[in-house]
Amino acid sequence: MRKMLNTLxxxxxxxxxxxxGETVVVNVERETRLRLPIHxxxxxxxxxxxxxxxxxxxxxxxHDVSISFMTGYGKxxxxxxxxxAGNVLLRREQYRRADDLAASARLARLFVLGKVAxxxxxxxxxxxxxxxxxxxxxxxxxxxxxxxxxxxxxxxxGLDDIRGLEGRAANDYFGLFDHLIVAQKExxxxxxxxxxxxxxxxxxxxxxxxxxLYHDVRSALESVGLDPAVGFLHRDRPGRMSLALDLxxxxxxxxxxxxxxxxxxxGQVKKNGFRISESGAVIMDDESRKTLLVEYxxxxxxxxxxxxxxxxxxxxxxxxxxxxxxxRHLRGDLDEYPPxxxx
Amino acid sequence: MYDEADYIMLSALQxxxxxxxxxxxxxxxxxxxxxxxxxxxxxxxxxxDSREVGRQRGIRAIRTLPLASARLGLSGQADVxxxxxxxxxxPVEYKRGRPKKNRCDEVQLCAQALCLEEMLAxxxxxxxxxxxxxxxxxxxxxxxxxxxxTESTIARVHALLQGGTTPPADYCRKCDQCSLFSAxxxxxxxxxRSVRKYLAAMLRGTDEKDAEHPLCNxxxxxxx
Numbered sequence: 001m002r003k004m005l006n007t008l009x010x011x012x013x014x015x016x017x018x019x020x021g022e023t024v025v026v027n028v029e030r031e032t033r034l035r036l037p038i039h040x041x042x043x044x045x046x047x048x049x050x051x052x053x054x055x056x057x058x059x060x061x062x063h064d065v066s067i068s069f070m071t072g073y074g075k076x077x078x079x080x081x082x083x084x085a086g087n088v089l090l091r092r093e094q095y096r097r098a099d100d101l102a103a104s105a106r107l108a109r110l111f112v113l114g115k116v117a118x119x120x121x122x123x124x125x126x127x128x129x130x131x132x133x134x135x136x137x138x139x140x141x142x143x144x145x146x147x148x149x150x151x152x153x154x155x156x157x158g159l160d161d162i163r164g165l166e167g168r169a170a171n172d173y174f175g176l177f178d179h180l181i182v183a184q185k186e187x188x189x190x191x192x193x194x195x196x197x198x199x200x201x202x203x204x205x206x207x208x209x210x211x212x213l214y215h216d217v218r219s220a221l222e223s224v225g226l227d228p229a230v231g232f233l234h235r236d237r238p239g240r241m242s243l244a245l246d247l248x249x250x251x252x253x254x255x256x257x258x259x260x261x262x263x264x265x266x267g268q269v270k271k272n273g274f275r276i277s278e279s280g281a282v283i284m285d286d287e288s289r290k291t292l293l294v295e296y297x298x299x300x301x302x303x304x305x306x307x308x309x310x311x312x313x314x315x316x317x318x319x320x321x322x323x324x325x326x327x328r329h330l331r332g333d334l335d336e337y338p339p340x341x342x343x
Numbered sequence: 344m345y346d347e348a349d350y351i352m353l354s355a356l357q358x359x360x361x362x363x364x365x366x367x368x369x370x371x372x373x374x375x376x377x378x379x380x381x382x383x384x385x386x387x388x389x390x391x392d393s394r395e396v397g398r399q400r401g402i403r404a405i406r407t408l409p410l411a412s413a414r415l416g417l418s419g420q421a422d423v424x425x426x427x428x429x430x431x432x433x434p435v436e437y438k439r440g441r442p443k444k445n446r447c448d449e450v451q452l453c454a455q456a457l458c459l460e461e462m463l464a465x466x467x468x469x470x471x472x473x474x475x476x477x478x479x480x481x482x483x484x485x486x487x488x489x490x491x492x493t494e495s496t497i498a499r500v501h502a503l504l505q506g507g508t509t510p511p512a513d514y515c516r517k518c519d520q521c522s523l524f525s526a527x528x529x530x531x532x533x534x535x536r537s538v539r540k541y542l543a544a545m546l547r548g549t550d551e552k553d554a555e556h557p558l559c560n561x562x563x564x565x566x567x
Contacts, residue, residue, distance in 0.1 A: 110542075147546070309528065339542075
């Protein structure tokens, strides 16, 4: 599997980046502050008044390192990428399948199946870890139901039916989610999923984690040459990365939900790390956000054996591995897309 | 005669003879993964544009000379082409490492000679391969048999790239050294690997090997 690489974030105003041999050099006021070998980077993100030499841009393009320019406030402005990623045959096949409802359904049910199976694992693990402290009976019943549901998805052929099953599973799962919180229960109450804006601390954690995941999945899809905007379960909507949303489904429980639970259950985030605004929207403070980012990065470095590839890979490489398997399926190498199933 | 847009790269011949799937991954799917071996090869070949590198003992050597053949639909470049004062032309290809078991290096060199013959309207009876590890030139005679093998390889590569289909993986020992291993997934994309089996096993909590399950053959009946 490809190595997991770093992202360089440059926030120092007036910084100038240039290339020296195979390294990226960060200069501030004509003084070298940092040198990094290019092959350790996957991307560079520049905030505000940060500039790069054209030679560095070319070198990064050649090495598949993307460079993004954001305003000082983090609003996206532009991106420089090389010609490498992309294969028109693959994208055409992606579009053909997306245009064909039956073919879309065959893929959609596998994304949902991955999600349902992984939600089931989140619940079984909670049962194993905190059995006596939680509503074991209710959770056990749902675990059983999800097992049956996963089997049923393998036979389901209509997109609407698949979406229906997905909706019901999400309701059941989030209906129980509050029971999986075993510490700081008064401060972290979960009464259903809400997003725009998040109205409680748990939803605030989930939303932020989902947005990190969305970005990771989107770039994984781009790096194998798939179009993140054209999905199967999620249909086209301008401005939405539908395929990224599709592929995210199987990772939500593993990479986001479980991390949110452990942040709360292990006391890594606290009640006063959140601010409730006048509109009722809950906002994380910088300290909590930092804790969350550090834990997210740590979790990405944990190695697991990929159940289909039978290879040890860091959790952070899962989106890339799955994007790659999806492209291999679309190119005809695999009879179906194998979702990542966590046990 | 081929249209210029349909030319294949000289390097594709070598990729094809190593593994047709590798050739399709590189030339159809535009996959390229650099590892130690490809980086070393790149550095070995990384030189400035075509220029004369020396004249000695009646030989003028030109480096990185662009080549093409409209008859064969082929383009690329030669490492070094020697122009001898007696009028003969002699291509030399530099290779990291040592001579390989199959004839891919000879085919690549012969294809260069075929291009040169067409471009210069003369005949080229031989060339040489220089192997870095042996530090020695190995002469190659472009006989009828090697020319036939080269032309048939070119035809097969054209067919592969025009067809647009990547051949299935066939895992074997050489896959472990291939720079495209991580993009090819030869163990998982090999014929006979079934996602249905994987899914059935994962959902029942067993290993794929003992997945004798109705789901493997038929999605119809599933015991609950």
